[in-house]
Amino acid sequence: MNFFKKDPLQIIAFQSYGTSGHLYCRGRALEDEDIDQKKGGFFNLLINTWKRFRTDEIKNTSIILNLHNGKTIFSQTDEKGYFLIDEASENLDRQTNEEGWLNFELSYSEKFPQYLIQKENRFPGEMLIPAIDSDFGVISDIDDTILHTGIVSVLKWQVLKNTVFKRPGKRLPLEGAPEFYNLLHRGKTGAKANPMFYVSHSPWNLYHYLEFFLKKNNFPKGPILLRTFTNPFSRKAKPEKPQKQKEIMNILKTYPQLSFILIGDSGEHDPDIYIEIAEAHPERILAIYLRSVKHKKRMIRVKGLFSNYETVPVLLVESSDEAVEHARKSGFI
Numbered sequence: 001m002n003f004f005k006k007d008p009l010q011i012i013a014f015q016s017y018g019t020s021g022h023l024y025c026r027g028r029a030l031e032d033e034d035i036d037q038k039k040g041g042f043f044n045l046l047i048n049t050w051k052r053f054r055t056d057e058i059k060n061t062s063i064i065l066n067l068h069n070g071k072t073i074f075s076q077t078d079e080k081g082y083f084l085i086d087e088a089s090e091n092l093d094r095q096t097n098e099e100g101w102l103n104f105e106l107s108y109s110e111k112f113p114q115y116l117i118q119k120e121n122r123f124p125g126e127m128l129i130p131a132i133d134s135d136f137g138v139i140s141d142i143d144d145t146i147l148h149t150g151i152v153s154v155l156k157w158q159v160l161k162n163t164v165f166k167r168p169g170k171r172l173p174l175e176g177a178p179e180f181y182n183l184l185h186r187g188k189t190g191a192k193a194n195p196m197f198y199v200s201h202s203p204w205n206l207y208h209y210l211e212f213f214l215k216k217n218n219f220p221k222g223p224i225l226l227r228t229f230t231n232p233f234s235r236k237a238k239p240e241k242p243q244k245q246k247e248i249m250n251i252l253k254t255y256p257q258l259s260f261i262l263i264g265d266s267g268e269h270d271p272d273i274y275i276e277i278a279e280a281h282p283e284r285i286l287a288i289y290l291r292s293v294k295h296k297k298r299m300i301r302v303k304g305l306f307s308n309y310e311t312v313p314v315l316l317v318e319s320s321d322e323a324v325e326h327a328r329k330s331g332f333i
C-alpha cells in the first residue's frame with residue numbers, strides 16, 4: 001500500500017446566487033477524500049468526520065469557469081483553497097432552467113502530475129437567478145429550524161453527537177418542514193419557483209453533508225450559505241456582525257425588488273438577527289417564523305422580545321402546521 005499516494009483532485013462549487021447581470025460563484029479546491037454520505041457504523045462515521053475537517057487544500061492555483069455560452073472566467077484559490085468569482089456579466093437568465101438555475105463547469109487550468117484528476121478535469125456548478133415574477137424569497141436557518149441539532153444542549157454535546165455519529169441519511173427533518181417549504185416555494189398559485197436560501201453557522205466543511213440531507217428529505221433546492229471554519233483559539237478580533245446576518249443582508253441587497261420571509265428558531269441568535277433586519281427593512285420582510293425550542297429561559301427571553309413587537313408579523317410556532325395556517329391566511333401559499 002502506498003501511504004504517500006495523493007487523492008484525486010476535485011473542485012466543490014457551493015450553490016450560489018446572482019442576477020442576470022452578475023455572476024457570483026464560490027467554492028473550494030481540495031483533494032477528494034471519497035466520503036460516502038450513506039455509510040454507517042461507528043468507525044465509518046468517525047472517519048468521515050475526520051475527513052471533512054482534515055482537508056488537503058489546493059492552494060494558490062488557477063481555476064477556470066466555463067459558461068455554456070462559451071464565456072470563460074479565471075479565478076485563483078487562496079491559502080485555504082477557497083475561490084470567489086464575483087463579476088458583471090450579461091443575459092445570464094437566458095441560460096437558466098425553469099427553476100432559475102444557471103449551470104456551468106469548473107476546471108483546473110494547470111496539470112498536476114502528482115495527482116489524479118477525476119472526471120476529466122470537469123466539475124459542475126450552479127447559480128440561482130430568481131425569476132422576476134417570484135412572489136417572495138424565503139431565507140431559512142438550518143440548525144434546529146429544519147434539522148434537529150441540539151444547539152441549546154449543555155455544552156452543545158447534542159450537536160457533536162448528531163453531527164459526528166449520525167450520517168445525513170439518518171437525520172430526520174423537523175416534522176412538516178419539507179412540506180411547508182415546498183408550499184412556500186410554489187407560492188399561492190402552486191406554480192411559482194420562489195427562491196429558497198438556507199443559511200447556517202456551520203462551516204463549509206459540512207456543505208456536502210447538509211446538501212445530502214436537504215435533497216434526501218425533499219426540501220426545495222436553494223443556495224446553502226455557510227461560514228469559513230475558524231480556529232476557536234485564534235486571537236483575531238471577531239467580526240462585528242455574524243456571518244449569517246451578513247449573508248442575509250447581501251441577499252436583500254442583491255434582490256432589492258424582492259420581499260422575504262425569514263424562518264429560524266428561538267434557540268440562539270435568530271430572533272436578534274431577524275429583528276435587526278426587520279427594523280432596517282420593514283417593507284421587505286413579510287413575516288418571521290421562529291420555531292420554539294425546549295429551553296425555558298430562552299423561550300421566556302424570546303417571548304419578551306416580541307410581546308409588543310409590531311414592525312412585521314412574527315409567529316412563534318410549536319409545529320409546522322401553525323406556520324402553514326398563518327401562511328395560508330396571509331396569502332403566501
